Amino acid sequence: xxxxxxxxxxxxxxxxxxxxxxxxxxxxxxxxxxxxxxxxxxxxxxxxxxxxxxxxxxxxxxxxxxxxxxxxxxxxxxxxxxxxxxxxxxxxxxxxxxxxxxxxxxxxxxxxxxxxxxxxxxxxxxxxxxxxxxxxxxxxxxxxxxxxxxxxxxxxxxxxxxxxxxxxxxxxxxxxxxxxxxxxxxxxxxxxxxxxxxxxxxxxxxxxxxxxxxxxxxxxxxxxxxxxxxxxxxxxxxxxxxxxxxxxxxxxxxxxxxxxxxxxxxxxxxxxxxxxxxxxxxxxxxxxxxxxxxxxxxxxxxxxxxxxxxxxxxxxxxxxxxxxxxxxxxxxxxxxxxxxxxxxxxxxxxxxxxxxxxxxxxxxxxxxxxxxxxxxxxxxxxxxxxxxxxxxxxxxxxxxxxxxx
Amino acid sequence: xxxxxxxxxxxxxxxxxxxxxxxxxxxxxxxxxxxxxxxxxxxxxxxxxxxxxxxxxxxxxxxxxxxxxxxxxxxxxxxxxxxxxxxxxxxxxxxxxxxxxxxxxxxxxxxxxxxxxxxxxxxxxxxxxxxxxxxxxxxxxxxxxxxxxxxxxxxxxxxxxxxxxxxxxxxxxxxxxxxxxxxxxxxxxxxxxxxxxxxxxxxxxxxxxxxxxxxxxxxxxxxxxxxxxxxxxxxxxxxxxxxxxxxxxxxxxxxxxxxxxxxxxxxxxxxxxxxxxxxxxxxxxxxxxxxxxxxxxxxxxxxxxxxxxxxxxxxxxxxxxxxxxxxxxxxxxxxxxxxxxxxxxxxxxxxxxxxxxxxxxxxxxxxxxxxxxxxxxxxxxxxxxxxxxxxxxxxxxxxxxxxxx
Numbered sequence: 001x002x003x004x005x006x007x008x009x010x011x012x013x014x015x016x017x018x019x020x021x022x023x024x025x026x027x028x029x030x031x032x033x034x035x036x037x038x039x040x041x042x043x044x045x046x047x048x049x050x051x052x053x054x055x056x057x058x059x060x061x062x063x064x065x066x067x068x069x070x071x072x073x074x075x076x077x078x079x080x081x082x083x084x085x086x087x088x089x090x091x092x093x094x095x096x097x098x099x100x101x102x103x104x105x106x107x108x109x110x111x112x113x114x115x116x117x118x119x120x121x122x123x124x125x126x127x128x129x130x131x132x133x134x135x136x137x138x139x140x141x142x143x144x145x146x147x148x149x150x151x152x153x154x155x156x157x158x159x160x161x162x163x164x165x166x167x168x169x170x171x172x173x174x175x176x177x178x179x180x181x182x183x184x185x186x187x188x189x190x191x192x193x194x195x196x197x198x199x200x201x202x203x204x205x206x207x208x209x210x211x212x213x214x215x216x217x218x219x220x221x222x223x224x225x226x227x228x229x230x231x232x233x234x235x236x237x238x239x240x241x242x243x244x245x246x247x248x249x250x251x252x253x254x255x256x257x258x259x260x261x262x263x264x265x266x267x268x269x270x271x272x273x274x275x276x277x278x279x280x281x282x283x284x285x286x287x288x289x290x291x292x293x294x295x296x297x298x299x300x301x302x303x304x305x306x307x308x309x310x311x312x313x314x315x316x317x318x319x320x321x322x323x324x325x326x327x328x329x330x331x332x333x334x335x336x337x338x339x340x341x342x343x344x345x346x347x348x349x350x351x352x353x354x355x356x357x358x359x360x361x362x363x364x365x366x367x368x369x370x371x372x373x374x375x376x377x378x379x380x381x382x383x384x385x386x387x388x389x390x391x392x393x394x395x396x397x398x399x400x401x402x403x404x405x
Numbered sequence: 406x407x408x409x410x411x412x413x414x415x416x417x418x419x420x421x422x423x424x425x426x427x428x429x430x431x432x433x434x435x436x437x438x439x440x441x442x443x444x445x446x447x448x449x450x451x452x453x454x455x456x457x458x459x460x461x462x463x464x465x466x467x468x469x470x471x472x473x474x475x476x477x478x479x480x481x482x483x484x485x486x487x488x489x490x491x492x493x494x495x496x497x498x499x500x501x502x503x504x505x506x507x508x509x510x511x512x513x514x515x516x517x518x519x520x521x522x523x524x525x526x527x528x529x530x531x532x533x534x535x536x537x538x539x540x541x542x543x544x545x546x547x548x549x550x551x552x553x554x555x556x557x558x559x560x561x562x563x564x565x566x567x568x569x570x571x572x573x574x575x576x577x578x579x580x581x582x583x584x585x586x587x588x589x590x591x592x593x594x595x596x597x598x599x600x601x602x603x604x605x606x607x608x609x610x611x612x613x614x615x616x617x618x619x620x621x622x623x624x625x626x627x628x629x630x631x632x633x634x635x636x637x638x639x640x641x642x643x644x645x646x647x648x649x650x651x652x653x654x655x656x657x658x659x660x661x662x663x664x665x666x667x668x669x670x671x672x673x674x675x676x677x678x679x680x681x682x683x684x685x686x687x688x689x690x691x692x693x694x695x696x697x698x699x700x701x702x703x704x705x706x707x708x709x710x711x712x713x714x715x716x717x718x719x720x721x722x723x724x725x726x727x728x729x730x731x732x733x734x735x736x737x738x739x740x741x742x743x744x745x746x747x748x749x750x751x752x753x754x755x756x757x758x759x760x761x762x763x764x765x766x767x768x769x770x771x772x773x774x775x776x777x778x779x780x781x782x783x784x785x786x787x788x789x790x791x792x793x794x795x796x797x798x799x800x801x802x803x804x805x806x807x808x809x810x
Contacts, residue, residue, distance in 0.1 A: 059591075
């Protein structure tokens, strides 16, 4: 009898944790496992704002996949998924031959959606993977170096615009506030010439937070020089500026750095498997399988758990994805052995948002609020816990964060 | 009686060494000394190719002027010289009030001359100071990061064109050959996609070297992937390419990095003092004073010593400039004390050209040739000797090069 073939697409939090759990729980003779990912490394998405600001090098964020998988149990194919064909249980890859699966796990994550503003595709930046984070880091350094080296100085080179006020933008603002003084020193730029400006469409920033936490975040960021402009309608991105409307007036803000990290949607290849819902995600059942296919699991930020006629609402945290990977790994083993499958019951420790090294805000599910270094410490502990779970103490020692203060 | 006022313009090799020597040999009551420089740091011009390639950080190359001067003897003014008026013994500065001198020392060095090719001003890069070296370093990293992050990849981002084959170009090529593998690793770029191409107008490269040394340099650089194209007439620099003619055919070479470091001329402000000769330099007498003014000294790369009806010919090395600073400092003291002035008699140790860390070629005045690590070692020893002379053992320990192998 042929061994069942489990294919895992994507080595983000969901995909890599499912792989690691399966290679522990399954024997070589139980199944063959193939992992497909477009890079030969896994990375921590929640650290990308630090890579982008330049406060943590991307080498620290990346973990080679070969360090995480057991070669005798898992085959790794570095490639990009072109399309999925559920009726033939087939996956088309860009460089390699087609793959055929018996059980499929999709952890392809989300893609940035370009804001619907003229010029945004050409002139706005996102932070959604190692390449784009690394690009932003170099873009900032390049503009500081250019400013110092050009005869006719363009003040826009020193203006950084952050659009929106979602978690990634806040965290990036916090890191940039810490990074800018270093950049000023390295490039002999007067700190007062540098502006970090948050443009927000609504009349309030941080509306997603409890008011006490929002106030703390606002104070922390403004005290470090971040400016907030609310009630803004972006009109156009150009090479050297952003054009926006406020109070029915058109404003031009000189800048070469417009960062939009708010809009995201599920990886487009998921549409081959299941229709996207209005949130740009795929509905899955409580056992993490899609509505349509009982041999296809979807997990992570592209999955929305559907239960008892309504969507489960929970913050899309790493913790939730890791919990889902445990459900997926358990259920795959259960399917192979005809055992009982289990359901995903999110148990949350709350959310923590960094405001730069050593500062942050967090809120537990019990409503407990934390500010400053306590929240930052909690976030770092969560990240270290993840590394421990993924690769044991040796990975934690290599990639963990230990410079708490 | 008013103390005589000595003004030193420029804190390059010549200016800073004259200042340091004068503050040792003169007492506070002998004269007041003012040093003017456009940055608050001195730097080693001979290290700029390393800063530009990114193999040595510019922080290592820079030395804060406050660490070199004695405040009670020397006043430092960070400013740019606008013009010199010898008849009024006056110097106009950009930001500060005019300065009046009794004795003037000019060590303003040389400026890059933009090649006379359409687009060169906009699209070619030079390496002539910390700002431009730092810019090139970031320009390279920015292009590697951009290449990885763009959908439609522009192979020109990975092509580096070096125009001409003077010392600075060869040294930069050697450093780049060492740096590129690091950049490829940091940005996940296939090394075979990167090209470093030297475009040379004449039919031979390295014609300024002894044939044995030239052959060694050629072998060393080509073995590390540098390509040489000779008999080239550059026609146009564009944002994404260089256009040149070879064998009566027009060629387009995709690149975003065109580096021209060959053409230099004396700082334009020197024309206020003395007419430039056909080499773009100022003729000085053997006591380092200009032909026209017996209270104005010029030294360093902008000065050409004129003696017995002909120009002294010697390579414009750091060693020669340091020797000139000793002559200038001695002669200023001699003028103040009505003692005998001395002449500049260059005594050379030869020239050493780096081909990247741990490799080089050198030729002594006795005709002795050195290759490889011996030449590189000799160059590093010269550089360390200079630091010792400038700031004593503590400066040598802080800024010296000690990683020989």
